[in-house]
Amino acid sequence: MTGASGASSGEARRTSRSEEGQHSPNLLRKTLVTAVVAGATYFLTNVLNQDKNAVWQLTVSVVLGGAALIIQYLVDFEQRLNSMEQGLDKYHLEMRREVEGAFVRISEATELFSEVDRSVLRSDGVARLARAYTHVGRQESQLVKDFAQDRIAQLASTMESLSRGSTDCPGEEHDWLIALTACCARTLEATSTPVDRDFWTSEPANRYLKAQEEAVKRGVRVRRLFLVKNPLERTEELEDLCRSQRDLGIDARIAVRSELPQRARLTLTNDFIVFDGQLCYEIEPDVDVVPAKTLLKMTPEHVQERMKRFNVLWEATEPTGPDPLPAPTAASG
Incomplete structure (x- = not known):
């Protein structure tokens, strides 16, 4: 702030000196012109006045010299007035553009929030996001502002992709x-294929299983197929994983490809999860069989095809143990 004030003061001083520099030549010019007119008038009256009336000569010289000075000031005033009018016209035009631009932005914002209100989605989150974004914009840290801008741009890109039926991101x-x-x-x-087998020992897996347990409690039917190629991959560790998920109310089974009917073998695919029969979450592995991309797809044809594959596999497998334990209800505690 101090630097800005010092810069403004220095600029004001430079402007003042510049105006003084322009004012001095103008004053000198006016003085010289007035003196020349008065001197020339005195000379002419001295030549033309045969009576040599000095008072009359001085009076005429002073009057004409004063008239010349007044005319110069009137010309100068007219020039300044024209300049001021031009400046006011320019300022008025700029202000009009600013006001029109502000009204356009207000109209766009009003239209946007009207569309949000008409949407079936809740609008309170959009308002919170807009309000928080403006607050972040007041932060002094440029890093924070850039990070917020990047997050907003990424969120906008995700929303645009979802509106077209699919979106994706690198990794899981x-x-x-x-x-x-x-x-x-x-x-x-x-x-669940061997691609994500290490996932089940990670911290995100604990949060994922907790979210599934909560889903089961509110009545969601959760079914999971662990896919393996041959009986040797059906390890005790995988059996324990399957049993632990059944204890949470998840209907978990193990499907061995070599033991499946031919029709079911043809349906094997990458990891996918279908939510409510409406959206498919998929993991796309790379050449090293490591998760390389996550995709969300909601086109009805794709979701129905994945549901069909899952049902074929599910019908071709047998439960690995007793039915999953029912989720506790609020009444039973």
Whole structure:
């Protein structure tokens, strides 16, 4: 602030000196012109006045010299007035553009929030986001502002992609997985291949299983198929994992590809999870069989095809143990 004030003061001093520099030549010019007119008048009256009336000569010289000075000031005033009018016209035009631009922005914002209000989605989150974004914009840290801008741009890109029926991101997006489980209302059908086997010992897996347990408590049917190629991959560790999930109310089974009917073998695919029969979450592996991309697809044709594959596999397998334990109800505690 001090630097800005010093810069403004220095600029004001430079402007003042510049105006004084321009004012001095103008004053000198006016003085010289007035003196020349008065001197020339005195000379002419001295030549023409045969009576040599000095008072009359001085009076005429002073009057004409004063008239010349007044005329110069009137010309100068007219020039300044024209300049001021031009400046006011320019300022008026700029202000008009600013006001029109402000009204356009207000109209766009009003139209946007009207569309949000008409949408079936809740609008309070949009208002909170807009309000928080303006507050972040007042932060002094440029890093924080850039980070907020990047987050907003990424969120906008995700929303635009979802509006077109699909979106994706590099690697595994665990936050999407857990959020979708929290939003799930009816069914959750999932496959699990060796690609994500290490996932079940990670911290995101604990949060994911917790979200599934909560989903089961509110009445969501959760089914999971662990897919393996041959009986040797059906290890005790995998059996324990399957039993632990059944204890949470998840209907978990193990499907061995070599033991499946031919029709079911043809349906094997990458990891996918179908939420409420409406949206498919998929993991796409790379050449090293490591999760390389996460995709969300909601086109009806794709979701129905994945549901069909899951049902074929599910019908071709047998439960690995007793039925999953029912979730405790609020009444039973």
